[in-house]
Amino acid sequence: MRKRLTHLPAQLLAMAIVLVVTVPVALWRDGGTGAAGVVAAVGLVTLSYVISSLVIAWIDLKARHMLVPVAMATYIIKFTVIGFAMWAALTTEWGGLTWMGVGVIVAVIAWMTAHAVWVWRAKIPYVEIQ
Numbered sequence: 001m002r003k004r005l006t007h008l009p010a011q012l013l014a015m016a017i018v019l020v021v022t023v024p025v026a027l028w029r030d031g032g033t034g035a036a037g038v039v040a041a042v043g044l045v046t047l048s049y050v051i052s053s054l055v056i057a058w059i060d061l062k063a064r065h066m067l068v069p070v071a072m073a074t075y076i077i078k079f080t081v082i083g084f085a086m087w088a089a090l091t092t093e094w095g096g097l098t099w100m101g102v103g104v105i106v107a108v109i110a111w112m113t114a115h116a117v118w119v120w121r122a123k124i125p126y127v128e129i130q
Helices: 008-062 064-093 099-121
Strands: none
Touching: 008 064, 008 099, 064 099
Protein backbone atom coordinates (compact mmCIF):
# COMPACT_ATOMS: atom_id res chain seq x y z
CA MET A 1 0.00 0.00 0.00
CA ARG A 2 2.97 2.30 0.59
CA LYS A 3 3.74 2.56 -3.14
CA ARG A 4 0.18 3.79 -3.72
CA LEU A 5 0.69 6.70 -1.32
CA THR A 6 3.98 8.14 -2.56
CA HIS A 7 2.20 11.34 -3.56
CA LEU A 8 1.27 12.29 0.01
CA PRO A 9 4.56 13.89 1.15
CA ALA A 10 4.42 16.48 -1.65
CA GLN A 11 0.84 17.34 -0.84
CA LEU A 12 1.43 17.53 2.90
CA LEU A 13 4.32 19.88 2.21
CA ALA A 14 1.96 22.04 0.13
CA MET A 15 -0.45 22.18 3.07
CA ALA A 16 2.36 23.27 5.39
CA ILE A 17 3.27 26.03 2.94
CA VAL A 18 -0.37 27.14 2.79
CA LEU A 19 -0.41 27.39 6.59
CA VAL A 20 2.88 29.31 6.70
CA VAL A 21 1.58 31.82 4.17
CA THR A 22 -2.08 32.22 5.17
CA VAL A 23 -2.00 32.09 8.97
CA PRO A 24 0.13 35.24 9.39
CA VAL A 25 -2.04 37.11 6.87
CA ALA A 26 -5.25 36.05 8.65
CA LEU A 27 -3.71 36.81 12.03
CA TRP A 28 -2.66 40.28 10.90
CA ARG A 29 -6.00 40.98 9.24
CA ASP A 30 -8.53 39.54 11.72
CA GLY A 31 -6.58 38.28 14.71
CA GLY A 32 -6.86 34.87 16.27
CA THR A 33 -10.32 34.20 14.87
CA GLY A 34 -9.12 34.59 11.29
CA ALA A 35 -6.07 32.43 11.95
CA ALA A 36 -8.27 29.77 13.56
CA GLY A 37 -10.50 29.79 10.47
CA VAL A 38 -7.53 29.19 8.18
CA VAL A 39 -6.12 26.44 10.42
CA ALA A 40 -9.54 24.75 10.60
CA ALA A 41 -9.91 24.91 6.82
CA VAL A 42 -6.46 23.56 6.02
CA GLY A 43 -6.89 20.84 8.64
CA LEU A 44 -10.28 19.84 7.23
CA VAL A 45 -9.03 19.73 3.64
CA THR A 46 -5.86 17.85 4.60
CA LEU A 47 -7.75 15.30 6.68
CA SER A 48 -10.34 14.72 3.99
CA TYR A 49 -7.78 14.24 1.22
CA VAL A 50 -5.58 11.97 3.32
CA ILE A 51 -8.56 9.80 4.26
CA SER A 52 -9.72 9.59 0.64
CA SER A 53 -6.16 8.74 -0.46
CA LEU A 54 -6.02 5.94 2.10
CA VAL A 55 -9.43 4.58 1.08
CA ILE A 56 -8.56 4.71 -2.62
CA ALA A 57 -5.17 3.05 -2.05
CA TRP A 58 -6.77 0.31 0.02
CA ILE A 59 -9.54 -0.41 -2.49
CA ASP A 60 -7.00 -0.41 -5.32
CA LEU A 61 -5.04 -3.03 -3.42
CA LYS A 62 -8.00 -5.21 -2.39
CA ALA A 63 -10.68 -4.85 -5.09
CA ARG A 64 -9.51 -2.88 -8.10
CA HIS A 65 -12.81 -3.48 -9.92
CA MET A 66 -14.52 -1.31 -7.26
CA LEU A 67 -12.05 1.57 -7.58
CA VAL A 68 -14.20 4.03 -9.53
CA PRO A 69 -17.42 3.66 -7.50
CA VAL A 70 -15.58 3.77 -4.18
CA ALA A 71 -13.48 6.76 -5.26
CA MET A 72 -16.58 8.64 -6.41
CA ALA A 73 -18.41 7.82 -3.18
CA THR A 74 -15.39 8.95 -1.17
CA TYR A 75 -15.28 12.30 -2.96
CA ILE A 76 -19.04 12.82 -2.65
CA ILE A 77 -18.87 12.09 1.08
CA LYS A 78 -15.79 14.30 1.49
CA PHE A 79 -17.32 17.35 -0.19
CA THR A 80 -20.59 16.80 1.67
CA VAL A 81 -18.74 16.77 5.01
CA ILE A 82 -16.83 19.94 4.08
CA GLY A 83 -20.11 21.57 3.05
CA PHE A 84 -21.78 20.62 6.32
CA ALA A 85 -18.78 21.89 8.29
CA MET A 86 -19.04 25.23 6.51
CA TRP A 87 -22.81 25.32 7.04
CA ALA A 88 -22.42 24.51 10.74
CA ALA A 89 -19.90 27.32 11.08
CA LEU A 90 -22.30 29.65 9.26
CA THR A 91 -25.13 28.94 11.70
CA THR A 92 -22.93 29.85 14.66
CA GLU A 93 -22.06 33.25 13.16
CA TRP A 94 -18.41 32.50 13.91
CA GLY A 95 -16.05 35.30 12.92
CA GLY A 96 -13.53 32.96 11.28
CA LEU A 97 -15.95 31.71 8.64
CA THR A 98 -14.66 34.01 5.90
CA TRP A 99 -11.10 32.87 6.49
CA MET A 100 -12.31 29.27 6.67
CA GLY A 101 -13.85 29.67 3.22
CA VAL A 102 -10.69 31.27 1.86
CA GLY A 103 -8.62 28.56 3.51
CA VAL A 104 -10.68 25.75 1.97
CA ILE A 105 -10.35 27.26 -1.51
CA VAL A 106 -6.61 27.90 -1.19
CA ALA A 107 -5.93 24.49 0.38
CA VAL A 108 -7.86 22.59 -2.30
CA ILE A 109 -6.07 24.48 -5.07
CA ALA A 110 -2.69 23.89 -3.41
CA TRP A 111 -3.41 20.18 -2.85
CA MET A 112 -4.52 19.64 -6.44
CA THR A 113 -1.57 21.63 -7.81
CA ALA A 114 0.88 19.62 -5.72
CA HIS A 115 -0.75 16.42 -6.95
CA ALA A 116 -0.60 17.55 -10.58
CA VAL A 117 3.09 18.47 -10.25
CA TRP A 118 3.79 15.12 -8.57
CA VAL A 119 2.01 13.23 -11.38
CA TRP A 120 3.86 15.27 -14.01
CA ARG A 121 7.23 14.37 -12.46
CA ALA A 122 6.43 10.78 -11.43
CA LYS A 123 7.84 7.87 -13.31
CA ILE A 124 4.65 5.86 -13.64
CA PRO A 125 5.08 2.62 -15.61
CA TYR A 126 2.52 1.64 -18.21
CA VAL A 127 2.66 -1.98 -17.09
CA GLU A 128 2.73 -3.54 -13.64
CA ILE A 129 6.34 -4.08 -12.54
CA GLN A 130 6.71 -7.08 -10.28
